[in-house]
Amino acid sequence: MTAPEGRATAGLTRTIPALPVRDVPVASAFYCERLGFEAVHEEAGFAILVRDDAVLHLWGATDEDWRDRADLAGRPVRSGAESFLAGTASCRIEAADVDPLWEELDRAGVLHPTARGGVSATEYGTREVHAVDRDGNLLTFFQPIDGPPPG
Numbered sequence: 001m002t003a004p005e006g007r008a009t010a011g012l013t014r015t016i017p018a019l020p021v022r023d024v025p026v027a028s029a030f031y032c033e034r035l036g037f038e039a040v041h042e043e044a045g046f047a048i049l050v051r052d053d054a055v056l057h058l059w060g061a062t063d064e065d066w067r068d069r070a071d072l073a074g075r076p077v078r079s080g081a082e083s084f085l086a087g088t089a090s091c092r093i094e095a096a097d098v099d100p101l102w103e104e105l106d107r108a109g110v111l112h113p114t115a116r117g118g119v120s121a122t123e124y125g126t127r128e129v130h131a132v133d134r135d136g137n138l139l140t141f142f143q144p145i146d147g148p149p150p151g
Contacts, residue, residue: 017091019137020061022083027058030134034108054093061086087136098143102129105141112138121145 003009021027028047031037037049037056045060063081095101102119105111112130114120119127126142133139 014055016055016057017089017093018057018059019089019091019133019135020081020085020087021058021133021135021137022061022086024058024060027134031056031058034110035131035133035139036104056091087133090138090140092140092142095141095143098127098129098141101141105129105131 024045024047025042028039028042028049031049032039035051037051037054039047040050041048045062047058049056049058059081061081061083063079064083065079066082066084069075098119102111102115106116110131110133112132115128115130119129121127122142125145127145128140128142131139131141
């Protein structure tokens with residue numbers, strides 16, 4: 001593979017979503033109990049979760065300083081871990097078969113309201129099911145209908 005002018009050939013491979021949550025231990029337990037992930041690393045404010053070949057990172061959006069700042073113009077919100085960020089992310093995870101996954105997520109009570117009718121087919125060649133974590137982050141599990149996923 002040849003890189004465009006001025007850009008290194010980096011050989012990028014895997015992407016790992018990092019989702020902001022209000023309370024990492026509570027969110028990690030939710031992902032394990034309701035979404036079938038396993039916590040392979042946990043520390044204050046950060047966790048690594050694995051299910052099959054999928055990896056997710058959870059990080060604590062716990063900075064509450066922004067709530068009490070009188071001078072936002074002089075001291076803007078910018079820690080990157082503000083509590084209002086929890087639940088604002090989404091990610092897409094490829095699955096070999098979304099049908100049994102939909103059933104599992106339905107039993108776990110984590111389906112997004114738009115997914116409660118079943119797996120949906122898209123115009124761009126995937127079958128999908130959407131779930132929501134306890135903070136409101138959206139997880140879309142998709143299965144390519146034919147060939148590799150669009151990208």
